[in-house]
Amino acid sequence: MKLNIAVLAGDGIGPEIVTQAQKVLDAIAAKYHHEIIYSPALVGATAIDQLGDPYPETTHEVCMNSDAVLFGAIGDPKFDNDPKAKVRPEQGLLAMRKKLGLYANIRPVATFPSLLDKSPLRLDIVEGADMVVVRELTGGIYFGEKGRSEDLKKAFDTCTYTTEEIERILKLAFSYAGKRDKRLTVVDKANVLATSRLWRETAQAMEPAYKDIEVDYMFVDNAAMQLIQWPKKFDVIVTENMFGDIISDEASVITGSLGLLPSASVGVHTSVFEPIHGSYPQAAGKDIANPVATVLSAAMLLESLDLLEEAQLVREAVNKSLEEGIVTEDINKEKPYKTSEVGDWLAKYI
Amino acid sequence: MKLNIAVLAGDGIGPEIVTQAQKVLDAIAAKYHHEIIYSPALVGATAIDQLGDPYPETTHEVCMNSDAVLFGAIGDPKFDNDPKAKVRPEQGLLAMRKKLGLYANIRPVATFPSLLDKSPLRLDIVEGADMVVVRELTGGIYFGEKGRSEDLKKAFDTCTYTTEEIERILKLAFSYAGKRDKRLTVVDKANVLATSRLWRETAQAMEPAYKDIEVDYMFVDNAAMQLIQWPKKFDVIVTENMFGDIISDEASVITGSLGLLPSASVGVHTSVFEPIHGSYPQAAGKDIANPVATVLSAAMLLESLDLLEEAQLVREAVNKSLEEGIVTEDINKEKPYKTSEVGDWLAKYI
Numbered sequence A, B: 001m002k003l004n005i006a007v008l009a010g011d012g013i014g015p016e017i018v019t020q021a022q023k024v025l026d027a028i029a030a031k032y033h034h035e036i037i038y039s040p041a042l043v044g045a046t047a048i049d050q051l052g053d054p055y056p057e058t059t060h061e062v063c064m065n066s067d068a069v070l071f072g073a074i075g076d077p078k079f080d081n082d083p084k085a086k087v088r089p090e091q092g093l094l095a096m097r098k099k100l101g102l103y104a105n106i107r108p109v110a111t112f113p114s115l116l117d118k119s120p121l122r123l124d125i126v127e128g129a130d131m132v133v134v135r136e137l138t139g140g141i142y143f144g145e146k147g148r149s150e151d152l153k154k155a156f157d158t159c160t161y162t163t164e165e166i167e168r169i170l171k172l173a174f175s176y177a178g179k180r181d182k183r184l185t186v187v188d189k190a191n192v193l194a195t196s197r198l199w200r201e202t203a204q205a206m207e208p209a210y211k212d213i214e215v216d217y218m219f220v221d222n223a224a225m226q227l228i229q230w231p232k233k234f235d236v237i238v239t240e241n242m243f244g245d246i247i248s249d250e251a252s253v254i255t256g257s258l259g260l261l262p263s264a265s266v267g268v269h270t271s272v273f274e275p276i277h278g279s280y281p282q283a284a285g286k287d288i289a290n291p292v293a294t295v296l297s298a299a300m301l302l303e304s305l306d307l308l309e310e311a312q313l314v315r316e317a318v319n320k321s322l323e324e325g326i327v328t329e330d331i332n333k334e335k336p337y338k339t340s341e342v343g344d345w346l347a348k349y350i
């Protein structure tokens, strides 16, 4: 198979972790006789510095012509400390989501036995937790009309959703649930919001078509509590953009493996695969960042192209590396391996 | 002093827990020579059943004429299972907030040594956590324009905030921080929302007037993570209505003492004091519900009327009862006391 992969390494540790994922993909290609063509492109602060735009048109074209996008991370402290900056790296992210139609963000949250002691939760609460959070990514209050009154003393944001938008993402969520433990939790605030009531009605109307899936509905405040109290009760969670931003981040810290968690943003034109951790600027260029989340994102990429055996082998390699202690300093301070060494080990294993 | 207290016991366990708080208030009144006049009024499912309205006008008048409102809980499963119910108990809550101008919900979240083993978090993470969450309660997406397109296929909600609304609640939050550890965290989503940018600008403009308070700004997704990872780092958190709904509930479970946490909703006309737990219908009428959260809400009530010594004595009584194991079955299954016994013990201690 021939794969066209756009590589958007981005800022901070982005380039070095993406390089490790490419090593792993190259090893897979060699073993299974695939051909991979990488097309690098600029994004984030790096793209602002060079082209004045965090998601330049040239980058968009590279993505549109790809089978999948491998993404590093974006964000640079120099923008955080400058509230007057007109263009910010995050705008690139939002523009990319909208232009590529990345309507669903998928985050599998699993525990890794060797990392359980890093979880802030008690072992008995968290052990065995295994869920997927499906977040709507191109609608809601993120992209609705927003602004300021003329005297600047009043601001507004609008949250909108259409039945089609909701159906599209629910379909995906139902299908994930079907491949897993067949339980779907729809998170909303239907006791307050009109958009949430549309979500709930739409989900209820779809239920009969998925008779094997057990659906339950949970208010977002309650979900925020239960995620901490009983994380094991969740299988697939689906929710709208803003709630998903909060709930998926909350879910990602309960296992203690934040640095290892991958994500996929499924799109109309192509899909984007990226670690959920950020650009970690303090570690940039030091060869100490943990590449595993990016490598596991590459596994999700392979899976999305139906290369299931390949994806499975990448995961096996990662599990082996964790078992054998081939890990970066965030996991083992006493005997840390370098970012590049972990990448080499994984490629070699494959 | 003469105190006019409106008593809105509500549904489920509401009546029995409010009765215990009244016992405690009576004991305080006897000891400190205050006179308390209680005016009971209907609210919630009970008010729907009797008057067709979860927050009837008569109840509103009782509240308007009170120095403070002691509130139990509302909610009845018969409404949850009936999506077509036109009036729901929660609407009473929202109407009460709006009509009484309850613009700030205050939730102190503290750990109780005797309950730490009930926390879902690891002891070293949670021990010593002590924060106050200040949530804006009458603005934002809860009360903005909302609705459905004519073909019903599109829904919208509007979030609005004015500088005055934001200043009012920030002032309160700054003052809480001033009385505590002098640290204030403003939680928003200023990288995406126009209303959040107004919040941030307003807070930044107020900072110079509170030189002794250290202010930091945190995106809501990040706050949802840090609450679990490092709960001890927070002192006072302030945020808008929807984020506050999620963040305050999340904060309330980390200590394991959900059943013990009180709240105050500070209003323009009067203020409302209530436990943060719900109406717990399964336990209603069984004399097993934990009255401590309501009793501690009564302590906040006394404090709001500047009866500081009285409030302190109520808290001391509660701490003593916990130490001596005078607790309901949710805390000690082996040797549980009844709701009424805990109330009697507390009143007697005082």
Ligand SMILES: CC(C)[C@H](C(=O)O)[C@@H](O)C(=O)O
Pocket: A090, A093, A094, A245, B191, B192, B221
């Ligand atoms: C950077 C920000 C705009 C973004 C979001 O809120 O979606 C981020 O938090 C995320 O979750 O990817």
Ligand SMILES: CC(C)[C@H](C(=O)O)[C@@H](O)C(=O)O
Pocket: A191, A192, A221, B090, B093, B094, B245
């Ligand atoms: C019942 C509901 C409308 C309410 C809210 O969202 O404000 C509740 O969750 C709360 O936090 O008091």
